[in-house]
Amino acid sequence: MKTLAVLSRKGGTGKTTLALHLAVAARNAGLSTLVVDLDRQQSSVEWRRQRGRCDILVEAVKPGALFTRQQDACREGIDLLIVDTGPSLEADVEQAIRCADLCAIVARPNFFDIKAVADTAALAHSFHRDVVFVLNQAPSRRGGFENPAVGEAVLTLRALGGVVAPIGLRSRVAYQQSVALGLTAQEHEPEGSAASEIAALWRWMESRLHTERAPTPRIPTFVSLAAERTARPF
Numbered sequence: 499m500k501t502l503a504v505l506s507r508k509g510g511t512g513k514t515t516l517a518l519h520l521a522v523a524a525r526n527a528g529l530s531t532l533v534v535d536l537d538r539q540q541s542s543v544e545w546r547r548q549r550g551r552c553d554i555l556v557e558a559v560k561p562g563a564l565f566t567r568q569q570d571a572c573r574e575g576i577d578l579l580i581v582d583t584g585p586s587l588e589a590d591v592e593q594a595i596r597c598a599d600l601c602a603i604v605a606r607p608n609f610f611d612i613k614a615v616a617d618t619a620a621l622a623h624s625f626h627r628d629v630v631f632v633l634n635q636a637p638s639r640r641g642g643f644e645n646p647a648v649g650e651a652v653l654t655l656r657a658l659g660g661v662v663a664p665i666g667l668r669s670r671v672a673y674q675q676s677v678a679l680g681l682t683a684q685e686h687e688p689e690g691s692a693a694s695e696i697a698a699l700w701r702w703m704e705s706r707l708h709t710e711r712a713p714t715p716r717i718p719t720f721v722s723l724a725a726e727r728t729a730r731p732f
Contacts, residue, residue, distance in 0.1 A: 499572045500707045503581040503598035505591055505622075508614040511604045512634040514541045515673050517582040521554055522682040523700035529577035534559045534567060536594060537584035549680030561593040568597050578707075591618060600707050601627050603660065606635045607651035619658045629660035630706060632699070635669040661706075665699040667692075 504517040517533060524531045533556040535542040546556035559567050571579050581594045595601055601622040605611040622629045637645040652662050676686035683692035
């Protein structure tokens with residue numbers, strides 16, 4: 499069993515939305531998946547209630563019980579455990595990091611979000627965990643050109659010692675609309691751009707989970723360098 503911790507010390511980054519979309523993508527790939535909700539708001543648990551079916555397991559777990567639940571999930575034959583953490587509580591984040599094979603730190607490409615991830619990245623590195631950054635709610639390209647804020651965010655995140663996922667998520671209504679229905683974008687609009695983004699991001703994440711320092715697959719990149727303003731669309 500592999501464990502993916504989805505982290506953000508700042509609210510509103512789309513951390514829970516990402517965790518749930520990756521869970522459904524993993525399920526679609528044939529993996530039995532459990533989402534553990536450490537957030538006191540229990541947004542993942544509420545999504546599961548709205549969903550109304552049991553194909554994705556979602557449970558509220560107290561941070562102190564995470565390790566025990568992880569061991570139980572392994573014995574139950576769960577393939578993937580996704581830990582959805584809450585913002586700001588360092589003790590909770592530390593428990594998630596300790597249990598993780600891979601730490602996915604979510605940030606939007608703006609000053610406040612990028613500044614907020616530095617401590618989380620440092621904490622994950624202190625436990626020698628593999629760290630990847632996922633850019634979320636990024637602005638769309640205009641005229642084939644990437645918004646400068648995206649390239650600047652990539653370079654800043656790289657300087658924190660992690661790898662920036664080559665597939666980022668754009669600011670798309672499909673993500674919010676789908677979770678409100680207890681669905682995900684790949685279920686609500688299976689042929690849409692959001693579904694394609696999630697599918698590509700999951701393939702990259704799965705590779706990273708199963709290789710200690712996985713090389714980046716040859717898939718369309720979100721952005722390679724700040725100067726690379728004409729990267730191909732996903």
